Amino acid sequence: MQTQYDVVVIGAGSGGLTAAVGFLKVGKTVLLVEREHMGGECTNTGCIPSKALLHAAKTGMSGSEAFTYVRNTVEGILAEETPETFENMGIDVVVGEAVFSDKCTVTVGTTTYRFKTAIIATGSHPRLIDVPGLDAKHILTNQNLFELSDVPKKLLIIGGGPIGMEMAQAFAMLGSKVTIAERGEEFAHLEDESIRPLIRDAFETLGITIATGAAIQKVAGTTAYFNTLVGDTVINQFTVEFDKVLVAIGRVPNLPAGLDTASITSETYGIVVDDQYRTANKNVYAIGDVSQRLKFTHTADDTARQVVTRVTSKGLLRVTSNKAVPKVTYTTPEIAQVGLSWSAATKKYSEEQLMRIEVPFSQNDRAKTDAATNGVLIVITKRISGKILGAHIAGPTAGEILNLFTLAIDQKISLWKLQKTIFAYPTYSLIVKKAADQFVGRQISDLKSDLKKAFTRQLPKIAAASIWVVALLTLNEYQQSTGLSNTEASVLLFEFITMTIWGPLVYIALYAIRPVTFFPATALTILSGIFFGFMWGTVLTIIAATLAAAVAYAVGRFFGTGLKLENTILGNWVTTLRTNAFTGVLTTRLIFLPFDLVSYAAGILRVPFTPFTIATFLGIILGTATFVSIGASLNLQEFIENGFSFSILQTEFLIVSAVIFIASLGVSKLFNKK
Numbered sequence: 001m002q003t004q005y006d007v008v009v010i011g012a013g014s015g016g017l018t019a020a021v022g023f024l025k026v027g028k029t030v031l032l033v034e035r036e037h038m039g040g041e042c043t044n045t046g047c048i049p050s051k052a053l054l055h056a057a058k059t060g061m062s063g064s065e066a067f068t069y070v071r072n073t074v075e076g077i078l079a080e081e082t083p084e085t086f087e088n089m090g091i092d093v094v095v096g097e098a099v100f101s102d103k104c105t106v107t108v109g110t111t112t113y114r115f116k117t118a119i120i121a122t123g124s125h126p127r128l129i130d131v132p133g134l135d136a137k138h139i140l141t142n143q144n145l146f147e148l149s150d151v152p153k154k155l156l157i158i159g160g161g162p163i164g165m166e167m168a169q170a171f172a173m174l175g176s177k178v179t180i181a182e183r184g185e186e187f188a189h190l191e192d193e194s195i196r197p198l199i200r201d202a203f204e205t206l207g208i209t210i211a212t213g214a215a216i217q218k219v220a221g222t223t224a225y226f227n228t229l230v231g232d233t234v235i236n237q238f239t240v241e242f243d244k245v246l247v248a249i250g251r252v253p254n255l256p257a258g259l260d261t262a263s264i265t266s267e268t269y270g271i272v273v274d275d276q277y278r279t280a281n282k283n284v285y286a287i288g289d290v291s292q293r294l295k296f297t298h299t300a301d302d303t304a305r306q307v308v309t310r311v312t313s314k315g316l317l318r319v320t321s322n323k324a325v326p327k328v329t330y331t332t333p334e335i336a337q338v339g340l341s342w343s344a345a346t347k348k349y350s351e352e353q354l355m356r357i358e359v360p361f362s363q364n365d366r367a368k369t370d371a372a373t374n375g376v377l378i379v380i381t382k383r384i385s386g387k388i389l390g391a392h393i394a395g396p397t398a399g400e401i402l403n404l405f406t407l408a409i410d411q412k413i414s415l416w417k418l419q420k421t422i423f424a425y426p427t428y429s430l431i432v433k434k435a436a437d438q439f440v441g442r443q444i445s446d447l448k449s450d451l452k453k454a455f456t457r458q459l460p461k462i463a464a465a466s467i468w469v470v471a472l473l474t475l476n477e478y479q480q481s482t483g484l485s486n487t488e489a490s491v492l493l494f495e496f497i498t499m500t501i502w503g504p505l506v507y508i509a510l511y512a513i514r515p516v517t518f519f520p521a522t523a524l525t526i527l528s529g530i531f532f533g534f535m536w537g538t539v540l541t542i543i544a545a546t547l548a549a550a551v552a553y554a555v556g557r558f559f560g561t562g563l564k565l566e567n568t569i570l571g572n573w574v575t576t577l578r579t580n581a582f583t584g585v586l587t588t589r590l591i592f593l594p595f596d597l598v599s600y601a602a603g604i605l606r607v608p609f610t611p612f613t614i615a616t617f618l619g620i621i622l623g624t625a626t627f628v629s630i631g632a633s634l635n636l637q638e639f640i641e642n643g644f645s646f647s648i649l650q651t652e653f654l655i656v657s658a659v660i661f662i663a664s665l666g667v668s669k670l671f672n673k674k
Contacts, residue, residue, distance in 0.1 A: 005031045008115040010098045013040020015288035015300035020091050022308035030091045033098040039081045041123050042297045049074050049146040054330055057173035063151035089621035100258030102218050103281050117311055124251035124289035134220035140246040151176050152243035159248035162329040169331050170208040179240050181214035192378050192392040275321045277307055294325055324409040328399035333375045334400035339390030339409050355381050359434045361395040366426040372396045372592050379435045386414035397428045415439040469640050494527050501572045504540050511544035515552035515596045529631025537628040549599045549616045556603020582611035589619025
């Protein structure tokens with residue numbers, strides 16, 4: 001087997017397998033390294049066995065039948081994910097522990113492999129809890145849960161998240177007496193406030209005991225001792241008898257060895273990556289549970305696909321990190337959510353800009369035919385536009401219905417459009433059209449008041465824009481009536497400036513407010529060379545132009561207030577520009593992009609002010625010196641007669657500009673690699 005590869009993928013779970021196959025398809029040589037078992041956590045001990053156990057429980061299998069069914073299901077899927085399967089595709093597979101031995105090599109056993117790009121996709125493992133007296137033989141996690149041959153009579157579950165909830169229902173249906181101990185003060189606290197009581201009722205109907213605010217203190221034999229807390233105050237104590245304890249309190253990343261050697265940094269949540277999933281070592285990417293806070297199989301898969309595209313396009317096609325992420329909990333009723341919760345939406349927008357829509361499944365005819373009306377759809381949307389911000393569902397096929405909302409959020413499909421869509425009858429998804437109907441009805445009824453509120457919110461901008469437009473029209477009319485060209489107006493302005501000993505300060509002040517009047521900067525810059533000479537003209541103009549950029553930035557910031565550009569098609573670009581403000585602005589200054597336009601845009605996009613200002617100051621030095629030197633080499637009469645045109649640029653200045661342009665691109669590339 002060779003030891004030099006284009007790509008080394010560490011971890012054969014969802015993200016790793018997707019990345020390995022993706023790179024192979026675009027012609028890369030790929031080495032896949034797996035420490036333990038192909039398919040990763042999801043296939044072996046996560047998504048697949050847990051959903052199989054839920055299915056077995058819902059269909060009335062006995063405990064032993066259920067676990068046999070689970071193992072058969074997992075084995076069937078693993079048969080399609082063997083090392084031989086991927087080797088037959090053309091991917092080299094090595095089983096063993098991958099250890100980074102430098103920035104571009106990993107060692108497995110006694111063999112060292114070099115790579116151009118590495119993908120860390122090593123996943124995560126269950127977080128454990130240290131409880132005095134709790135014997136290891138009683139502890140279950142997702143990693144040993146499915147090795148059971150029968151169900152425990154009494155099961156204590158610590159943690160009320162998705163895993164705890166799903167397994168609570170499965171074991172209750174299989175005959176266990178289940179108790180959920182949730183440290184938070186509200187059960188299903190991650191779900192919408194209208195969904196929480198539905199879930200709690202469904203669980204309690206199955207005989208599941210739910211204890212909230214429950215902090216385990218110790219275990220004696222098979223008895224667990226708890227405190228009930230409100231905040232940090234103990235208000236009660238209770239005990240729970242158990243045969244097994246399922247610990248479901250979160251996940252911990254699996255960090256490969258040798259990260260420091262490879263110059264890769266990590267924190268408690270996982271490997272540190274940028275918005276492109278690059279580690280501090282720019283040759284190495286980290287995807288899935290090992291780096292992402294949202295630890296889902298589908299996010300790992302999506303990120304892997306995007307990273308393959310980014311690497312093979314050499315960065316031209318970037319990772320989109322602000323996609324809507326759907327989440328499904330496979331209980332009965334099924335729970336699904338995507339986008340913002342109501343509380344998150346009201347923090348981001350004022351409540352008067354939002355509409356909350358609730359449609360019970362009792363209004364859906366398919367739910368009625370199936371006697372499955374215990375559910376609700378909640379949609380959070382912007383008023384007037386009908387832009388969908390979030391959707392929360394509890395009910396049959398909730399996860400399948402949710403996909404439509406995920407698409408709608410990502411592709412900006414409004415409730416107005418969904419209301420016009422034909423849905424097959426009778427389907428569960430018709431509940432989406434019910435929600436759209438409710439939105440349209442309420443919106444038409446509230447349209448007058450909503451438009452009035454929207455106008456009131458924008459009134460300061462409208463007033464400022466009106467004053468600005470009137471002032472600009474007045475200035476233009478004056479210039480037209482006097483017949484002054486921009487050059488002549490510039491000369492008159494400079495004659496006024498030089499009438500006082502405060503001329504340089506007046507020049508700086510007038511130049512600084514120039515962006516408000518759209519007065520061209522080039523003429524003033526050249527005139528500074530004529531009137532003040534090369535050295536002082538350059539110094540004064542650099543100061544003035546930096547202040548002018550700040551004024552234009554402030555104008556953009558004012559008129560951009562309230563714009564949520566990170567939620568638009570420009571979102572990924574906007575986020576990148578804010579993160580790399582200095583490099584982005586410096587590049588625009590060096591390559592002579594329209595000065596004021598860049599400044600207005602920086603304000604609208606809310607680029608951090610300090611790096612914007614520093615990059616502007618540094619980036620305009622060469623350009624300013626170029627145009628001031630032109631002015632210093634001209635006489636005033638020549639400038640008045642001919643004005644500014646590119647024909648007055650000397651050849652050496654054009655060459656310098658071209659060199660600056662090429663150099664700036666190289667500098668930007670270096671910044672992006674760091």
